[in-house]
Amino acid sequence: MKRLIENIRNKLSEKGLKVTPQRISILEAIYSLNNHPTADNIIEFIRVSHPNIATGTVYKVLDTLVENKLIKKVKTDRDILRYDGIVDNHHHIYCSECDLIEDYKDEELDVLLKEYFNKKQFEGFKLEDIVVQIRGTFDKC
Amino acid sequence: MKRLIENIRNKLSEKGLKVTPQRISILEAIYSLNNHPTADNIIEFIRVSHPNIATGTVYKVLDTLVENKLIKKVKTDRDILRYDGIVDNHHHIYCSECDLIEDYKDEELDVLLKEYFNKKQFEGFKLEDIVVQIRGTFDKC
DNA sequence: TCCTTAATGAGAGTCATTCTCCTTTAGTGA
DNA sequence: TCACTAAAGGAGAATGACTCTCATTAAGGA
Ligand SMILES: [Mn+2]
Ligand SMILES: [Mn+2]
Ligand SMILES: [Zn+2]
Ligand SMILES: [Zn+2]
Numbered sequence: 001m002k003r004l005i006e007n008i009r010n011k012l013s014e015k016g017l018k019v020t021p022q023r024i025s026i027l028e029a030i031y032s033l034n035n036h037p038t039a040d041n042i043i044e045f046i047r048v049s050h051p052n053i054a055t056g057t058v059y060k061v062l063d064t065l066v067e068n069k070l071i072k073k074v075k076t077d078r079d080i081l082r083y084d085g086i087v088d089n090h091h092h093i094y095c096s097e098c099d100l101i102e103d104y105k106d107e108e109l110d111v112l113l114k115e116y117f118n119k120k121q122f123e124g125f126k127l128e129d130i131v132v133q134i135r136g137t138f139d140k141c
Numbered sequence: 142m143k144r145l146i147e148n149i150r151n152k153l154s155e156k157g158l159k160v161t162p163q164r165i166s167i168l169e170a171i172y173s174l175n176n177h178p179t180a181d182n183i184i185e186f187i188r189v190s191h192p193n194i195a196t197g198t199v200y201k202v203l204d205t206l207v208e209n210k211l212i213k214k215v216k217t218d219r220d221i222l223r224y225d226g227i228v229d230n231h232h233h234i235y236c237s238e239c240d241l242i243e244d245y246k247d248e249e250l251d252v253l254l255k256e257y258f259n260k261k262q263f264e265g266f267k268l269e270d271i272v273v274q275i276r277g278t279f280d281k282c
Numbered sequence: 283t284c285c286t287t288a289a290t291g292a293g294a295g296t297c298a299t300t301c302t303c304c305t306t307t308a309g310t311g312a
Numbered sequence: 313t314c315a316c317t318a319a320a321g322g323a324g325a326a327t328g329a330c331t332c333t334c335a336t337t338a339a340g341g342a
Contacts, residue, residue, distance in 0.1 A: 018339050020289065039329075054291045059330060061289090075235075075274060077214035079222055079298070080329070094216075096269060112257055113273075116250060124280040128237060132254075133216060133272045139265040159308050161320065180298075195322045200299060202320090220329070221298070 004028065015068040025050050026061045027070065030085040036074045036101045038082050074101060075133075091132040097141035104134060145169065156209040166191050167202045168211065171226040177215045177242045179223050215242060216274075232273040238282035245275060
């Protein structure tokens with residue numbers, strides 16, 4: 001807990017960002033809300049301990065965190081943005097029945113993709129990353 | 142041209158959907174605008190020949206077409222929805238510099254993925270499809 | 283401790299999408 | 313061919329996620 005916040009402070013400083021209570025609690029919220037929260041999920045979570053934070057501030061901080069690669073945006077086919085506190089490359093399982101997005105990590109898949117894309121020529125294109133979208137339905141849903 | 146519209150009429154009828162001029166021109170627009178158009182791109186395209194179509198109608202028709210699997214939504218990390226007239230499974234290259242989304246089709250990749258996911262156990266999950274998001278920057282951008 | 287400048291708060295503004303409700307029309311069957 | 317009916321479309325208001333503006337506050341460096 002103390003350690004989490006210390007860790008967040010360090011991440012912000014390392015990027016040359018001012019360490020503000022708002023930025024700390026937003027990152028804390030993203031790390032605590034496991035499943036790819038929306039701005040609204042984050043605001044709701046934060047308001048408990050930090051009732052006066054402005055929604056505009058939350059959106060601004062989220063943008064800053066994305067720009068500095070402390071968080072990522074998650075691609076969806078809805079018109080509400082979702083965020084991911086895990087910045088290491090990983091894949092996503094999208095539920096067709098609800099808006100659940102689960103992480104999927106597997107070294108074997110990463111190796112497979114790496115080998116495939118190393119072999120392929122992408123003329124005039126600088127490859128940055130590969131994310132696999134796995135879509136389907138969970139029995140529980 | 143005539144053939145395209147005849148083809149669209151058939152697709153609609155096959156799904157048990159009423160064949161209306163609005164639905165025809167929206168599908169026509171999606172097929173003509175190659176790169177994963179937004180609702181707004183579609184409206185702009187259609188207004189030339191069909192100036193009175195209501196925006197609400199366009200959104201409603203798009204929903205209907207998605208539900209009936211005549212088109213698909215494309216996942217993005219923006220808050221504007223984009224659509225795809227190609228319903229056969231394929232992958233997407235996202236440009237980091239602009240909002241270009243190119244199709245990527247390669248049989249070898251599909252075989253690779255198919256073999257990998259056949260082998261993996263997904264307990265309590267019914268797999269529907271796999272789409273690879275390739276992100277990077279085009280030199281031209 | 284003070285200063286500078288970036289960050290935040292409050293609230294108005296924007297705009298993509300949805301909703302409501304009335305009118306029109308596609309498709310069916312006499 | 314015609315009339316009927318349910319489904320679809322038009323107009324425009326409503327919604328809500330996100331952005332903007334600008335005055336105030338506070339983080340971090342001197
Ligand atoms: Mn994730
Ligand atoms: Mn496509
Ligand atoms: Zn689900
Ligand atoms: Zn580009």
